[in-house]
Amino acid sequence: MGAPVTVPRGVPLWSDQVPARVPSDPLDGDTETDVVVVGAGLTGLWTAYYLLEADPSLDVLLVEAHEAGFGASGRNGGWCSALLPVSGDELAHRHGRDSARAMRAAMRDTVVEVGGVAAAEQIDCGFAFGGTVTLARNRPQLERVAEGVAADARWEDESHLLDAEAVAEHVRATDVIGGSYTPDCARIQPLQLVRGLLEVVLSRGARLVEGTRALRLSPRAVVTDHGIVRARWVVRATEAWSAQLPGYRRDVAPVYSHMVATEPLPPEVWAEIGLDRAQTFTDARNLIVYGQRTTDDRLAFGGRGAPYHLGSSIEPAYDQVRSAAVHLERALVDLFPVLEHAEVTHHWGGPLGVPRDWHPSVGLDVETGIAWAGGYVGDGVSLTNLAGRTLADLLTGADSELVRLPWVGHRSPAWEPEPVRWAGITAARRATAWADRTESRTGHPSRLSDLVNHVLGR
Template sequence: MGNSMIPSFWLSTLDPIVPRPPLPGDRSYDVAIAGGGYTGLWTAYYLSQLAPSLSIAVLEASYCGFGASGRNGGWASGLFPVSEAKLARRYGADRARAMHAALADAVDEVGRVGIDCDYAKGGTISLARSPAQLRRARRSPGFLSRSAAAAICNATDVLGGVYSPDCAALHPARLVRGLLDAVLQRGVAVYEGTRVLSLSRGSVVTDHGTVTAGTVVRALEGYTAQLSGHRRALAPVYSLMIATEPLPASDWERIGLARRETFTDERHMIIYGQRTADDRLAFGGRGAPYHFGSRIEPSYDQVPAVFDSLRETLADMFRIRPGIAYRWGGPLGIPRDWMPSVGLRDGVAWAGGYVGDGVAAANLAGRTLADLIAGHETERTGLPWVGHRSRRWEPEPIRWLGINAGLRATTLRDAWEKHPAPAR
C-alpha cells in the first residue's frame, strides 16, 4: 500500500522531502502567510511579482504540500460549490458569470505558469448511470447522449453525461513543490516545521517565535479549525482516495479517458477520479465521518470501510479489479454556507473554504489576495466571493450530529436512487 509515513500516492512519487528550517525566532516582514499549501504559495508567488519590494514569509506547520495540496484528486477545475443560479440570485447574473469565468481562466492559468506537474486539460465528465441521475444531467449545460458520454468514459450503465472543458488533470504534489521552488527563487522566506498558534492584526504567533507583519494572511483551509479562535470557522471533513497499480493498454482501450479527462457521476455523495500520467486510476470520494470537535488526527486518514467502498465502486464502474497500490486521505475545509471566500480586512487577509475544489480556486484566490494586499482594484477584487463572510458552524454536539447525519442521508439517497422502490 505504499509507505504509510507518506500521506499520499502523489507525495510518494517525489524525491524524499527534507523540510526547510523552521522560523529562527521572532522576525518582522511586510506580509506573513500562515499555510504553505496552494493558497499561501500562490499568494506569495503573485504578490512577489506585483509588489517586489515587499518582504514575504510563509509559515508551514509540516512541509509545503503536506495537507490537501499534496493529497487531492488532481483536478484543476472550474467547479464552484455554489451554483451560478444561486450566485445570480444573490449577486446578479453578471457577477455570477464573472465568478465562473474567472475560475475557468484559473484552470488555464495553472497551466500557463509552466510548473512541471503532468498538466493535461482534457476537461471533465459527469456520467449519468441511473434514471434519477439522467434527469439531473439533462438539466445541465454540456449534456451528452449515452453514446457521446461512453465515447469519453466507457463505464457501466452509462445513460448520458455532462461534459465541461474547464478542467485539467495534474499531479498535485509536483504542482505544490514546484510552486515552492518558484517562490523561493523570488526571494520569499519559507519556514517549514513552524506551527501557527494564533494570528491577529500585525502578528502571527508560532511555536518558534512571533512574526510581526503589516499584513497577515490566513491560508490554512482544512486545518483552520486548529487555529486558536477558529474552531467553528471551517469544518474539516475528510475525503479519502485510492490509486491502482498501472493498468494495461487493453483496459484503457476499453475505458477511454484518452485525453486524461477527469470523471465522476451524478450521485449525491461525491466521487472523483483521473487517469494518471503513468496510467493508474486515482479515485476518491467523501463518506468518511466528521470527527467531534473538528479534530484532525493522522489515524483519520485511514478508513478501511471507505477504501473498500471506493474499490467496489471502481469495480462496478469499469468491471476491473486491479491491485490497489496506495490508500490515503485528509481533511478539506467546508464553510457553513458552502461559499468559499477571499478577503482583506483590518490588516488580516484570508482565503479558503473550497469544499474540495481548491486546486484552481486557490490560484484565483492567490491572485486576488495579491491584488488586495497591493491595493489594486481589478476585475478579480470585484468577484462575489471577495469579502464574503460565512456564519460560524454550530457548537458541539450539534455540529457533529448535523454533519454526520447529512453524510448518512446522502448515502441513503444514493442507495434509494440506485434501487428505487417498485411502482405501485
C-alpha cells in the same frame, strides 16, 4: 496486473512520484516581515507568487506547521477545474446576476491561468486539458446532469449533454445511460505543482519556515511555537486547519475525503476504460466521487463519505480508514469491472474545509491587517490560484476586476456548536448515502437529497 494486496500503502500516490526534499528549518525566534503567510499549501504559494510578481521588493515569509503541500494541496484528486461549491444560480441569488456571471468567467479563466503559469515556469505537473465527463447511471442522475447542463448555459459555461454512446467516446463504464462533458478542467499531479511553485517563489526571494505551528493570529502579528512574526499583512491560508486556530474554530468543518490508486494499468485495460485524452470523470450520485488517469497510467479514484469527527478534530489516524478504502475499491470495480483483479497500491485521505453555507471566500480586514482565503469544499486546485491573485491585488492596493468578485469579503455563518455540528453533518452524510441507494434501487429521485441540500445550505 498482479493479485490484489491486502493493505495498500497509506501515503498519497503523489508523494511517491516526487523526490524527497529536505525540509526548511523552523522559525528561529522573533522576526519581522512585510507579509507573513500562514500555510504553505497552494493558497499560500500562489499568494507569494503573485505578490512577488507585483512587487519583487516585498519580504514574504511562509509559515508551515508541517511541510509545504502537507494538506489538501498535496493530497487532492488532481482536478484543476472551473467548479465552484456554490452554483451560478445561488451566486445570482446572493450577489446579483452580473456578479455571478463575472465569478463564473473568472473560474473558467483560472484553469487557463494555472496551465499558463505551469508552462511559463516550466513546472512539470502533468497539466492536461482533458475536460470532465459526468456519468449518469440511473434516471435521477440523468435528470441532475440535464439540469446541470441547462444551468451551465445560463452562465455561459460550456457543457454538452451526451447520450450513452457519446459518453463512451470519453470513458466506458457500466450501466451508463447518458452524461455530460465540459472542457473546463485539466488533470494535474498536485504535489508536483506544489513543488514547482515552491521552487519558483523561493528563487524569487520568498522565505519558508517549516515545522512551525501558528498558535494565534493577531493584528499585524502571528504567534507561533517558535517565536512571534510581526508583519504589515497577515494571510490566513490554513483551509481545514482553520478550525484549530483560536477565533476560527467554527468557520469551517474539516470533512474528510479519501482516495485509492491502482497499479499502472496495461494498454489493453485502458482500451476498455478510455480516458485517452486525460479526461477526469465523476458521476451524478449525491455522495461525490472523482477520478483521473494519472501520468503513469494508474487510475486514481476518490470520494467523500468518511466520518466527520466531533469537535472538528483532525488527527493523522483519520487519514487511514479501511472501510473508506474498501468502499472506494468496490465503487471503482462497479464502474469498471475490468479492474476486479487490479492491485490497489495506495490509499490516503485528509480533511477539506467546508463553510456553513458552502461559499468560499477571500478578503482583507485593513484595520487588523489580516487577510484570508478558503472554504473551497474540495475545489481548491483552481480556487487557490484565484485566491492568490486576488489577495495579491488586495494587499498591494490594485484596483482590479478580481477584487470586485462576489466572493471577496464574503462572511459565511458559523457552524453550530458541538455536539449539534457533529450530529447534523453525520446525519447529512448518512442521508446522502441512503439517497443514492434509494435512487439506484427505485429509479426515482430521492427527496432526502433535496432535504440534505436545504439543511446544509447548499
